[in-house]
Amino acid sequence: MASTFIGNYVDSKMLRLKELLLTMQEFFYFALRAFSTLPKAKRYWRDVLDQALICGVESIPIVLVSSISIGALMSMEVGNLLEEFGAKTMLGRSTSNAVLRELGPLLMGLMLSARYGSRNGAELGAMQISEQIDALRAFGTDPIAKLVMPRLLAALIMFVPLIALSDFAGLQTGALVAEYYHKIDPGIFWNSIYPRLAPKDFVVSFLKAPVFAIIITLVSSFNGFSARGGTAGVGRSTIKGIVASSGLVLVANFYVSKIVLDIMH
């Protein structure tokens, strides 16, 4: 009795593991195909522009909201902490480290995962359910080149300026909070940042843009393409895409920082 129960349990776990490995293999091939269609960008330049508008320009408000809130929060909290040690003049440096390297890009990644990833997942999922993706294939159009490549390329291009905007807005807000909340002169705030800024700060920050672009676009598109089972299936695949891409953004954020800081130490 007990051995049967354990046997069934092991069998179900093995089946899950097998399914997971198969999905990972499918995702790997999907990603390879998406990258291999990048040379077709010239043919689909209108789609690339459309997607650049969606993931870039239309994402500016949400990126500003996240970067402004994180800049303000970091400046306020870290300023309170530094005050205890009489080191408030270091507030600029502390805020810039958090905003440029870690929390700024991370929060932006999570916001874009929710906004752009969910849009991709839902749109492609709906196209899959309504057989529009099959129609593309049936009439001789590669759906990866037409639907995924423009999203990937647009995100690769647009996430870099979004990170720059996020960094700028976060730091400016931090400076304003330092001036009006902690009564720190802006000159002192910025002087604690500029001389200590190192190339690694920018490498960590801007390297996260393409990494997040790849994760968010490919994971959400893959889940959209895998949607099954009517409108409920679109919902399930969209949620799976957001959860998976958000989790991967968190993991990638840590490893990009660690690897770059280890190399450029």
Added chain:
Amino acid sequence: MIELRNVTLKYGEKVILDKVSLAVQDNTIKAILGPSGVGKSTIIKLMLGLIKPNSGQVFVDGVDITPMKEANLYPIRRKMGIVFQGNALFDSMTIAQNMSFFLRENLRLPDEEIRRRVMEQIRFAGLEGYEDQLPESLSGGMKKRVAIGRALIFNPKMILFDEPTAGLDPVSSRKILNLITSLKKSNDLGAVFVTHIIDDVFAIADEVAVLYQSKIIFDGPTEKLHESEHPFIRSILSDKILEL
């Protein structure tokens, strides 16, 4: 000509098609009849190479398409048009754009020629005046006619219809069936249509294949269907419904 030879398809452990063989001759209307969820639409997708069988072969004009890579399948697929059950029209495009999209994608034709071909299909489908409208503003029957027009855009030899009259009112259904028949007469087109409505089969099909429990239990001229002794066929002929 399209031919399935000993095709077996499984999803996981579930057998969808079990050693299915059937052939569709040019300029013939062939129905694939069976209950809902039995795998009829899967046969159409196999014919287009949209899915691969676990075993067996699919031939299009004598060429085995089963081992072909996706990119090599595109020219083969253009020999056939397909009308999906839900039409699969691109909802952000107008009717004319839906029809011209694949021409622009696949053939380097001058704009004038594209416009000419699109208008030809719009006239054929009886949709003059609707070319700049979005699909959402059309009725079910009109959407189906747009999908048929789109399927004809490459001048195929064969059109595949997935449940062409499902969800349509009797008048629209009749119009669609007449359209399929007129395609055969005026354009020398062959057609495969998947259906669970037996009246549609008797209305237009030259031949019928009946799919039941993953197997083809009848394949022959429509008028011979009455001679079949198979219990399932006897039951559908008496009840004329397939929602079992």
